[in-house]
Amino acid sequence: MKIYRLLTEDDTSEFCHKVSLALSKGWTLYGDPTYAYDHANGVMRAGQAVTKEIEADYTPDMKLGQQ
Structure with missing residues (x-):
């Protein structure tokens, strides 16, 4: 399955x-x-979406950054 993060x-x-x-x-x-x-806060903010294929099933409590 593919998981998604927004950094x-x-x-x-x-x-x-x-x-x-x-x-x-x-x-x-x-x-x-x-x-x-x-x-x-008077600053520019940056964002980048990333995805990753994993072998596990998705659960809402998974720590995406640790995948």
Whole structure:
């Protein structure tokens, strides 16, 4: 089955590291990254969807980042 995550972070190198870590664990980019201005905190936020094929059945309590 395929699982989905949306990675988000302030638009800094930490976001790039978060996405790179997911890719190194077998996740695949899904679509284009997105950027939006966070008015409450005065920063740009970045997001990237990723997917991964797994052998297990999906359950709502699974920790997606640990797959």
